[in-house]
Amino acid sequence: MKPLTYRESGVDIDAGEDAVRRITPLARATNRAEVLAGVGGFASFVRVPAGYREPVLVSSTDGVGTKLKVAFLAGRHDTVGIDLVAMGVNDILVHGAEPLYFLDYIAVGRLDPAQIETVVGGIAAGCRQAGCALVGGEMAEHAGGHAPGEYDLAGFAVGVVERARLIDGAAVRVGDQVLGLASSGLHSNGFTLVRRIVFDVMGLGVFDPLPGMGRSVAETLLEKLLESVEVRAMAHVTGGGLTGNVPRVLPAGCRVRISRSSWSVPPVFEVLRKAGHVDDAEMFRTFNMGIGYVVIVPPAAAETASRLLRDSGERVARLGEVVAGDRGVELVA
Amino acid sequence: MKPLTYRESGVDIDAGEDAVRRITPLARATNRAEVLAGVGGFASFVRVPAGYREPVLVSSTDGVGTKLKVAFLAGRHDTVGIDLVAMGVNDILVHGAEPLYFLDYIAVGRLDPAQIETVVGGIAAGCRQAGCALVGGEMAEHAGGHAPGEYDLAGFAVGVVERARLIDGAAVRVGDQVLGLASSGLHSNGFTLVRRIVFDVMGLGVFDPLPGMGRSVAETLLEKLLESVEVRAMAHVTGGGLTGNVPRVLPAGCRVRISRSSWSVPPVFEVLRKAGHVDDAEMFRTFNMGIGYVVIVPPAAAETASRLLRDSGERVARLGEVVAGDRGVELVA
Numbered sequence: 001m002k003p004l005t006y007r008e009s010g011v012d013i014d015a016g017e018d019a020v021r022r023i024t025p026l027a028r029a030t031n032r033a034e035v036l037a038g039v040g041g042f043a044s045f046v047r048v049p050a051g052y053r054e055p056v057l058v059s060s061t062d063g064v065g066t067k068l069k070v071a072f073l074a075g076r077h078d079t080v081g082i083d084l085v086a087m088g089v090n091d092i093l094v095h096g097a098e099p100l101y102f103l104d105y106i107a108v109g110r111l112d113p114a115q116i117e118t119v120v121g122g123i124a125a126g127c128r129q130a131g132c133a134l135v136g137g138e139m140a141e142h143a144g145g146h147a148p149g150e151y152d153l154a155g156f157a158v159g160v161v162e163r164a165r166l167i168d169g170a171a172v173r174v175g176d177q178v179l180g181l182a183s184s185g186l187h188s189n190g191f192t193l194v195r196r197i198v199f200d201v202m203g204l205g206v207f208d209p210l211p212g213m214g215r216s217v218a219e220t221l222l223e224k225l226l227e228s229v230e231v232r233a234m235a236h237v238t239g240g241g242l243t244g245n246v247p248r249v250l251p252a253g254c255r256v257r258i259s260r261s262s263w264s265v266p267p268v269f270e271v272l273r274k275a276g277h278v279d280d281a282e283m284f285r286t287f288n289m290g291i292g293y294v295v296i297v298p299p300a301a302a303e304t305a306s307r308l309l310r311d312s313g314e315r316v317a318r319l320g321e322v323v324a325g326d327r328g329v330e331l332v333a
Numbered sequence: 334m335k336p337l338t339y340r341e342s343g344v345d346i347d348a349g350e351d352a353v354r355r356i357t358p359l360a361r362a363t364n365r366a367e368v369l370a371g372v373g374g375f376a377s378f379v380r381v382p383a384g385y386r387e388p389v390l391v392s393s394t395d396g397v398g399t400k401l402k403v404a405f406l407a408g409r410h411d412t413v414g415i416d417l418v419a420m421g422v423n424d425i426l427v428h429g430a431e432p433l434y435f436l437d438y439i440a441v442g443r444l445d446p447a448q449i450e451t452v453v454g455g456i457a458a459g460c461r462q463a464g465c466a467l468v469g470g471e472m473a474e475h476a477g478g479h480a481p482g483e484y485d486l487a488g489f490a491v492g493v494v495e496r497a498r499l500i501d502g503a504a505v506r507v508g509d510q511v512l513g514l515a516s517s518g519l520h521s522n523g524f525t526l527v528r529r530i531v532f533d534v535m536g537l538g539v540f541d542p543l544p545g546m547g548r549s550v551a552e553t554l555l556e557k558l559l560e561s562v563e564v565r566a567m568a569h570v571t572g573g574g575l576t577g578n579v580p581r582v583l584p585a586g587c588r589v590r591i592s593r594s595s596w597s598v599p600p601v602f603e604v605l606r607k608a609g610h611v612d613d614a615e616m617f618r619t620f621n622m623g624i625g626y627v628v629i630v631p632p633a634a635a636e637t638a639s640r641l642l643r644d645s646g647e648r649v650a651r652l653g654e655v656v657a658g659d660r661g662v663e664l665v666a
Contacts, residue, residue: 036389037501042424042569042581043393043492045499048381056369057390060376061436061489063473091375103394105438105487138487140396145485152478154438154471156394156489159376166378168370236375248375 015111019139022117026124027134034100035133044135046101046158054163060091063154072150077115080153081122082129087238088157089130093222094234094249096167097159099132105154106139109146119153132157165226169233169249169296176232176322177302178246178256180263182315183237183292228308229301235294243285243329246294255325256296259332263317266290284331296322348444352472355450359457360467367433368466377468379434379491387496393424396487405483410448413486414455415462420571421490422463426555427567427582429500430492432465438487439472442479452486465490498559502566502582502629509565509655510635511579511589513596515648516570516625561641562634568627576618576662579627588658589629592665596650599623617664629655 027039036045048055064084071080081104089099104123106116116139127134146152225231233249246256269290273283283289297305302318309316320332360372369378381388397417404413414437422432437456439449449472460467479485558564566582579589602623606616616622630638635651642649653665 036496036499042427043391043430045428045501046390046392047496048388048390055381055388057379057381057434057491058376059379059434059436059469059489059491061438061469061471063438063440063471065473068475094375095378097376101390101392103392103489105394105396107396107440107485107487136392136394138394138396140398140485140487142401142485145483146478150478152440152473152475152485154440154473154487156392156436156438157376158390158392158491163369163380166369168378 015113016139016141018113019111019116022113023120023124023137026117026121027137030124030127030132030134032100032131032133035135038133038135039137044101044103046133046135049098049100049160052160052162055160056097056163056166058092058095058097058159058161058166059157060088061154061156062087062091063152068151068153077118078122081119081124082126083122084153084155085123085126085130085132085157088155089126089132089159090236092157092159094167094236095159095161096165096222096226096231096234097161099130099157099159101133101135101158102127102130103135103156104137105156106137107145107152108139108141109148109150111139111141112149115149115151119151123155132159167226167231167234170251171230171232172249172251172254172296172322173232173298174254174322174324175299176296177299178258178319178321179295179297179302179306179309180291180317180319181293181295181309182263182317183288183290224312225295225305225308229297229305231295231297231305233294233296237288237292237294241283241285241287241289242291242294243281246329247327249296250322250327252327253324254322255328255330256320257323257330257332258320261333262319263290284329291317291319294319348446349472349474351446352444352449355446356453356457356470359450359454360470363457363460363465363467365433365464365466368468371466371468372470377434377436379466379468382431382433382493385493385495388493389430389496389499391425391428391430391492391494391499392490393421394487394489395420395424396485401484401486410451411455414452414457415459417486417488418456418459418463418465418490421488422459422465422492423569425490425492427500427569428492428494429498429555429559429564429567430494432463432490432492434466434468434491435460435463436468436489437470438489439470440478440485441472441474442481442483444472444474445482448482448484452484456488465492500559500564500567503584504563504565505582505584505587505629505655506565506631507587507655507657508632509629510632511591511652511654512628512630512635512639512642513624513650513652514626514628514642515596515623515650516621557645558628558638558641562630562638564628564630564638566627566629570621570625570627574616574618574620574622575624575627576614579662580660582629583655583660585660586657587655588661588663589653590656590663590665591653594666595652596623617662624650624652627652 034047034049038044064080092099124134235245235249237245306316367380367382371377397413400416425432457467568578568582570578639649
């Protein structure tokens with residue numbers, strides 16, 4: 001019904017139209033039943049999925065940060081979009097929400113339709129993996145704003161959760177147990193649960209069909225976990241490390257005491273620490289130190305939750321527990 | 334409950350925390366009853382407002398384009414945020430939706446907390462005008478990515494509308510009448526209905542309290558219009574002009590025939606056309622030519638709609654009508 005798709009802003013109109021022609025089918029391929037109108041028009045229309053009594057919209061915005069520089073250096077633009085989606089979707093999954101849709105923002109110095117197609121191809125692949133629809137985006141051309149061939153990327157993810165099932169950490173109590181899921185090393189700092197599980201654990205490629213008809217592997221795993229035990233909080237360990245991210249989901253008066261001997265920090269972090277003469281606190285607030293995801297459960301649920309995650313192929317450590325005190329993370333020997 | 338607010342990504346941590354401290358109260362001041370958790374945490378939580386039987390989420394992403402350059406040249410960073418919100422909110426209003434919430438993305442070369450505070454102050458002011466909550470954002474520091482003191486801005490707006498009341502142009506029929514609302518000149522090309530009505534028509538300042546308790550003037554005007562007549566489509570005339578924007582809301586087989594004598598193109602466009610030797614079609618696909626907003630109604634409703642808009646202080650022109658043919662805009666003498 002709508003001939004134009006992506007919004008254009010200060011963009012070379014012919015290059016913009018060429019880019020739009022290339023990315024429209026990529027975005028369309030991500031549609032889910034709730035999408036009434038995706039890319040095109042002034043805005044996208046998405047129905048709130050049926051079956052929610054009190055639906056809460058869970059929204060996140062993210063960039064891909066320094067991974068963009070890696071993409072520029074490597075000349076590979078097909079995977080930053082996957083990272084972008086995964087960053088946003090993981091921020092939604094930690095609250096127990098179902099990813100619903102995604103919009104992107106791409107700023108370039110000069111619009112190269114083929115490059116846009118490659119980048120958006122990655123975003124669409126990420127959306128298909130996460131089971132969310134790519135319903136819109138914006139391309140901005142800022143002459144002189146970016147070096148030739150470089151660009152900036154941001155994304156906006158929306159999910160939905162039944163209000164009574166929203167996981168926001170408010171239920172965390174002193175004595176709760178803290179489980180850590182291993183990340184696959186330095187390069188996955190900021191990489192995502194979705195990506196890690198899909199590629200590292202399950203060994204699927206970007207374009208492999210996913211089990212579960214439009215539901216991501218991560219979502220399926222989380223759903224199983226949430227159905228089996230009471231999960232009181234979850235945290236995705238990105239920039240800021242354990243120290244920066246875990247307190248975000250703790251209520252006032254609760255801190256997390258983590259035993260450093262409860263898991264093995266991958267050797268790469270030790271190499272980095274020595275090479276950079278980085279002090280310990282800085283390491284823990286900068287890198288994930290081998291823990292990509294944290295799950296907080298009541299004491300009685302810790303064993304079941306650990307087993308369930310291990311059965312799904314995760315490496316799980318019992319990091320420590322919730323203690324009374326100022327909101328924060330405390331590392332003990 | 335959550336100590337950190339804005340997500341940080343590759344940001345100088347101390348400057349980032351300073352910026353977060355400055356903008357948190359600005360964002361909080363925009364909250365509406367539906368916001369369960371705004372800035373802070375991994376994501377924001379917003380209830381779908383009560384009273385919708387079949388709620389549809391209407392979402393848009395936008396940048397502010399070249400108006401950023403004007404802000405840099407003028408050294409004024411307090412109003413680009415208002416433009417950013419208005420761009421996004423207008424894209425939602427054209428579909429008959431109620432603006433609900435907004436998230437922003439700010440990319441800087443080097444993070445200057447005072448500048449961020451000024452920019453986000455504008456975003457928050459725009460959100461208050463539009464009656465939507467600023468619930469999250471992302472700051473990205475790309476060393477070398479922007480000249481000192483410069484930045485990029487993008488925004489994501491989400492609104493909600495009852496499915497049966499969604500205005501998507503599907504109802505447009507041959508013979509429908511096309512009304513144009515005057516823009517206030519060149520500088521408002523890409524500027525917004527909200528801003529134009531609030532500042533130009535009503536003469537309110539940025540921080541003046543708005544009538545209607547958190548509902549914007551534009552929203553109130555549109556609601557009055559939508560309650561009084563059947564509106565079949567609306568278009569916000571931004572980059573792309575009448576030629577680029579109106580077809581977005583037309584169904585297949587419908588084109589709009591616009592009589593050029595139905596309104597007076599403001600003199601500034603003639604000056605520009607001559608100065609730049611710009612051809613006519615290019616003028617119409619680049620500038621709004623004095624028409625900021627288009628409303629399409631059935632023939633029987635045209636008179637009532639025009640009167641209602643005029644009574645609200647709008648300058649309204651009967652631009653032309655919907656005819657059979659390829660989707661597009663046709664200018665006749």
